[in-house]
Amino acid sequence: MAYAGHRQEGTNVPGELTHKRRIASILELDRRGFIKAGLAGAAGLTLSACTSGAGEKSITWGNWPYLLDYDPDAQTYPTLDEFIAESGISVRYLEDIDDNNTFFAKIKDQLSLNDFTGYDVITFTDWMNARIIESGSVQQFDRTNIPLVYENTIDLFKSIIPNDPNRDFSVPWDAAGCGLVWNTELVPGGVHTLDDLLAPELKGRVGLLSEWRFTMGVIMSGQGVDISGEWGDPEYERALEWLDRAISDGHIANLLGNSYTIELERDNLLASLGWSGDIAIMNAELGDRWTYEVPEFGAPFASDSLTIPNGTPEERKEWVEELANFYFDPTVAAHVAAYVGGITPVRGAQEAMEKVDPTQVENSSIFPDETIVSRLKSYRRISDEEDVKYTTSFNKLLGL
Structure with missing residues (x-):
């Protein structure tokens, strides 16, 4: 996913942070008053967001650290809170992924048995998504439930996963x-x-x-x-x-x-x-x-996408789809991108950024121009x- 460093996969280099962790620790120093060293020390903490009074509707989302807009003063995720308020669906948000291989090992047995993994939606990197799609471990999205996704996905994100060229089994989240x-x-x-x-x-x-x-x-x-x-x-x-x-x-x-x-x-x-x-x-x-x-x-680029494991019940699958659709609203996507700093997959987010954070409108880390896009390459399978x-x-x- 325009981040510091990268995700360390399958090697043993001590002390490295994911590129999500690194960018947040730097970014917050100037723009939101975080202390760089303090963030690095706190990066291992798992945060979750949920709401009371949301009835019985609830889903669990597994994501990377610092991949969703966060308000350190209120200690909340503003866009996620907005979704919860609008939909009545509570979200248990867990920053549980800091390595694709390690996290996959945690849930691989449940995936192979089509059992519930503990997560209704997961944000793997797309090379890992290609694997779990190929193994038949995830469900197909219902297009009728995610119209904004298909309407607003920019071309760069449409065919990143070789065995999911139509984005039937994945919804793009970000890239670097x-x-x-x-x-x-x-x-x-x-x-x-x-x-x-x-x-x-x-x-x-x-x-x-x-x-x-x-x-x-x-x-x-x-x-x-x-x-x-x-x-x-x-x-x-x-x-x-x-x-x-x-x-x-x-x-x-x-x-x-x-x-x-x-x-x-x-x-x-x-x-x-x-x-x-x-x-x-x-x-x-x-x-x-x-x-x-x-x-x-x-040059290569890294990208992440949402997937729904087979063990997620149908009712909760529909709630996940409602969540995915919500995040493809350009204004919502602009809020996320202004915090995360990666390439957003959402068409219209740059225009929306003019009101969200005008200083980020020309940020090529978020909105690369056509020349940069033409040079970014995704791997074959x-x-x-x-x-x-x-x-x-x-x-x-x-x-x-």
Whole structure:
């Protein structure tokens, strides 16, 4: 999903936060008065939102931390409270997902048996959504209950999941774009290609990301591979060889999670892969020191979507659909995007943002222009076997 760092999947890098956690901890410092260090320390807390007097209507929503607008003074989720008041449906909102694999392991037995998972709706990342859709573990949405979703979904989000091209089994929630970042003053020529990353003056001060989907996606794209199209082991191995050489020659300093932002701030890194939301916030805080660019050759992006497990009863499924439809109102979506800072899937949210928060109307982390959108690439369907193989070879190179 324009966030700091990324979600760390299947690797053991201690101390990393999800990109949701990182962006909130920075964002709230200036805009809502949160204390950065305090948020990082509190990131493990699970928050829930519900209301009394809502009758017997109730659903449970499992989501990532900081992926819904939150009022720290009132300690409430304003848009969720609005939904509860309008619909009479109470929502038990749980920030229980901080890793796709870990959370999947928690509910996989119930999913396989079509039993209730403890959640009526879940916000997985879309590569995981592709898996659970393929296994038949989630229910098809009733289009008649979510007219705003089909009316207002922007094109970027319509076909992200290869085995759900019509969005029958998922409703998009947000996305984050990966790109090249450099110190504007110290790297005046910029970094636009893979060769630029290997410039002699940058040796030992270049960072990449520690999740293979993003680092390898950028490398393969830079080598002319369309990661959304036909590619396989030869293309991956060629990219891995490039990475191996770059690390062995000392050009790449490290492969990092969200801590790449700290290394940029300290000037230990002059160039890196990174997320547009991070750089926008860092520039706002520290004085426009960095440039972010989705390269012309393209780059991967991360996205999340809502799904309804098979174990969710029909009645509660309809209530989830009412919730999903509510969040595709452009004004509601603008409120969420103004807080979260990721790419919103809702058409009309940019216009609505003029009243919600005018300072965010031109924020390309939320509303990327056509040029940026054309460069963002989603992966083709990657099988479980491929994922294990590619993760293993990447981590072996990193010494994990």
